[in-house]
Amino acid sequence: MNSVSVITGGAGGMGLATAKIVGKERPIVLCDVRRDRLDTAAATLAELGVSVTAVHCDVTDRPAVTALFDTASALGSIASVIHTAGVSPSMGTADYVMRTNAIGTLNVNEVFFDVAGEGAAIVNVASMAAYLLPDEFVPAKGFPQALVDADAFLADMLAACAIAPEEARSGLAYAISKNFVRWYSAAQSERFNGRGLRIVSMSPGSTDTEMGRLEEQAGAGALVTDAAVPRWGTAEEMAELLAFCASARAGYLTGTDILNDGGVVASMRERARLAAETN
Template structure:
């Protein structure tokens, strides 16, 4: 199953995993979802489309019911998410954080031994100073959605209003990274793997929305000074979800062309020169 299946990374990943698995694509944009299924069909890859908003727990339950009706769930690749330019802080946080909880908890309740879920975080999850991340409040997302959302939006108020959706994005993806590591032992008790991947700036429609908001400059300053290709991310996502990665769980893989490494090293050098 691929959430966000109509997006650039979703379709690229579907082209790989669809070679030897039955495929379920879900997306909140029905027109784009239908187009993605048609594109895959031209490649000889059959996919079942499910129109689904991952922030709707009942819709996610229906999604998993549909997938389970096709056979055992081998893996879920959760690419569904939004960037800062796509909405306000509440929308960004709900989609990225609560959407992840909804999908992952449904996977935990539904999938059988040996299955894996791969969540898409972001390099933004590696850039926030530890002291501003309300990690102690993250577990509330599993027990009290309203309290969690209130806590996270309060945390975003440290930023000017025009920057809050950006902070919400970084915090929500930091949450995805936290969840994918903190829940590994619980998932393993049911024979399930959970991993997250943190892409850098990827040449997709959503990625390019952020080009003028700072992503373009980070690409220029990266160790690999170019945009990542959706296919490069797809290969990693597919590997993490597959049987060859059977020992991989409870971790995040940063795949950002060296952006974070370059920024940290340049900050260190600048500090030494002061």
């Protein structure tokens, strides 16, 4: 039986770049909530010789995610899922950001867990922002609630965002939701391994995509300037790492997050350490 890879957020810069790499090895099931851009992305892949099936899907809708995996399973065994679907603070309200990034991740991963066979891997896209939010603002004790009552979890996460002024809540929701992605990808690794599955997350830094550039004036541009590698990352650089993490070559890699941020977090921490020594 053939094997397939599912890529969510496939119409985005990072998702499409990853599909171009993974599509050299196996058929791709490309998913996105934006139907017109999904069709364009699928046409681009087809022109490159990739066998691609486009599925219009909102990852916040669990039945729609189940249908996505039904389509993939009908084409072959699921080898990997690269979950790039997500939104940034400039794209909507705190509720929209939290629902898309956290509930969307929960839905995709839980359905993957239910249907994937031994040896399959899922890679979730978190964010550098998860490393920059102080621990006291991360409601980590409420994260396990997602596995029991997703609605209560969402309400608790939004309550945690309410400490910020209205204009800052989407940004806080983004950082909290990406902390959740990192937590889930680590906390569920033993459960996933019980079914022979791997689960990993990758935290990109400021990336030169349409979504990434939306945040340029909201702080991402300054972070790029102060990075150890003072430039924007490319979608292709992120895609190479995502594809590797999902491949059999990374068969020992699970339950961890890989920070791919051009040294932003490392530089900030070292500057903070030096500043503390001089005060």
